[in-house]
Amino acid sequence: MSRSQRRQGLPPVVPEEARAQNVGHCPFSSASGCGEVRRCPMAPRRYHASAVLCEGGAVAKHVWYLRHGTVALFREAGDDRGEALPWVVRKPGALIGEEAIVQERYTDTAVALTPVATCVGRRDDVLEWVEEGAAARVVMELVIRARIETPPKPSTTDGSAPRRVARWLAEEAREGSAPPMPRRVLAGLLGMKPETLSRALASLARAGAVVVTRSEVRVLDAALLRDETGR
Amino acid sequence: MSRSQRRQGLPPVVPEEARAQNVGHCPFSSASGCGEVRRCPMAPRRYHASAVLCEGGAVAKHVWYLRHGTVALFREAGDDRGEALPWVVRKPGALIGEEAIVQERYTDTAVALTPVATCVGRRDDVLEWVEEGAAARVVMELVIRARIETPPKPSTTDGSAPRRVARWLAEEAREGSAPPMPRRVLAGLLGMKPETLSRALASLARAGAVVVTRSEVRVLDAALLRDETGR
DNA sequence: CGTCGTCTTGATCTTTCTCAACCTGTGTGG
DNA sequence: CCACACAGGTTGAGAAAGATCAAGACGACG
Numbered sequence: 001m002s003r004s005q006r007r008q009g010l011p012p013v014v015p016e017e018a019r020a021q022n023v024g025h026c027p028f029s030s031a032s033g034c035g036e037v038r039r040c041p042m043a044p045r046r047y048h049a050s051a052v053l054c055e056g057g058a059v060a061k062h063v064w065y066l067r068h069g070t071v072a073l074f075r076e077a078g079d080d081r082g083e084a085l086p087w088v089v090r091k092p093g094a095l096i097g098e099e100a101i102v103q104e105r106y107t108d109t110a111v112a113l114t115p116v117a118t119c120v121g122r123r124d125d126v127l128e129w130v131e132e133g134a135a136a137r138v139v140m141e142l143v144i145r146a147r148i149e150t151p152p153k154p155s156t157t158d159g160s161a162p163r164r165v166a167r168w169l170a171e172e173a174r175e176g177s178a179p180p181m182p183r184r185v186l187a188g189l190l191g192m193k194p195e196t197l198s199r200a201l202a203s204l205a206r207a208g209a210v211v212v213t214r215s216e217v218r219v220l221d222a223a224l225l226r227d228e229t230g231r
Numbered sequence: 232m233s234r235s236q237r238r239q240g241l242p243p244v245v246p247e248e249a250r251a252q253n254v255g256h257c258p259f260s261s262a263s264g265c266g267e268v269r270r271c272p273m274a275p276r277r278y279h280a281s282a283v284l285c286e287g288g289a290v291a292k293h294v295w296y297l298r299h300g301t302v303a304l305f306r307e308a309g310d311d312r313g314e315a316l317p318w319v320v321r322k323p324g325a326l327i328g329e330e331a332i333v334q335e336r337y338t339d340t341a342v343a344l345t346p347v348a349t350c351v352g353r354r355d356d357v358l359e360w361v362e363e364g365a366a367a368r369v370v371m372e373l374v375i376r377a378r379i380e381t382p383p384k385p386s387t388t389d390g391s392a393p394r395r396v397a398r399w400l401a402e403e404a405r406e407g408s409a410p411p412m413p414r415r416v417l418a419g420l421l422g423m424k425p426e427t428l429s430r431a432l433a434s435l436a437r438a439g440a441v442v443v444t445r446s447e448v449r450v451l452d453a454a455l456l457r458d459e460t461g462r
Numbered sequence: 463c464g465t466c467g468t469c470t471t472g473a474t475c476t477t478t479c480t481c482a483a484c485c486t487g488t489g490t491g492g
Numbered sequence: 493c494c495a496c497a498c499a500g501g502t503t504g505a506g507a508a509a510g511a512t513c514a515a516g517a518c519g520a521c522g
Binding site for chain 3: 387388413414415425426429430432433445
């Protein structure tokens, strides 16, 4: 796919290789050079695990580009005061708080799941900057990619709990370990309660497909996992 | 929010009023004027209800801007051969098949739920065109808006079936009628089986909150619906 | 007017939620 | 350094919700 972009003349803002390796290169720095003497408005900034980058409903002040680590997005479910559920996990190469480009307030609450390295930009700077074509192209590509990668949140309709868990592991962990995140977050992403997730993981462990510790889920037998996944 | 955009100099590509009235103005036509003598690559085209605009996995040839009607997006669930589930409904003012800007193939299958009016552009033209800043800005805004408006697909975790249905109706139908779509699609969006949706609607009808016919769901008592929604 | 697909309704069975107790690793203060 | 409290996670038993299977009703359309 990056081949076609090159053919079309659209520079791959985040080279596939870089994305794959989670290299923390910020695509904006290169984009900012295009045709105008202006510094990239995005400056490096780190957060510790469980830090809250932005809060849904709050006035938007910043936009982030995620270079390292993972961030979970929570959205208040309409009238569900309090209890916000995670609905997607952003990985390196994604934007956080990009809704600020289009509206005054954040829609989602963003919470770091791991220590996180970002580039932050002040909203005003980013808005001004996006008016030039280069930055807009970058943002456009990042947002489209994010939407492609975002899998619809599964529900009971998409298979039993163990199956959904197996599917997620097959996708996210492959042969290695699953990205670290609290059980309640993963449960939310998979449309089940933490207790159900716990049971599902236990059953996969019993089958010998995974090893589960409190802080890690490691895939032992991908084939076995696929069995559980399919059918 | 549109106020702030104006202040920032970012022209509102889709005026709020127009969006609200579902007026089918294509924002690209105005954007295409900016600074260059080039015609807008998007040409009007209509589809009948249940037409398939594009198929997930197929080589991308076009990108659509939706002016009138609604379109459902289906995604093949990993290994679930066949049985694709709808995961979002696009309304006027959204793009369809925008993944073509970033990759060679469509990710989702797009099906018209109603008669639909669009502007279509050939992928190559759109790619070329997006390289200029103006079009990229427009695309960027549309995609970000779409992601904001896309509610995470609810699961049993987000309340019982009748509750989820009530919530959806309160959001989508307000005091009037719900957007027309097959039951199986709505059921998919709400993370339940058609049978369950049917029962949920029946229970809301029994409570006097809605009137349900085979082809229409009309809200009678929004307050009652809200009761069902909350708690 | 008959056929077909979609939707509804009913009866049953499975799954998952719920509530509760218990476990375990972490961090705290004595 | 140890005891202890605490949050997050696990496990168990019971109840409820939804899925499933099957039969019928309704509407669209030829």
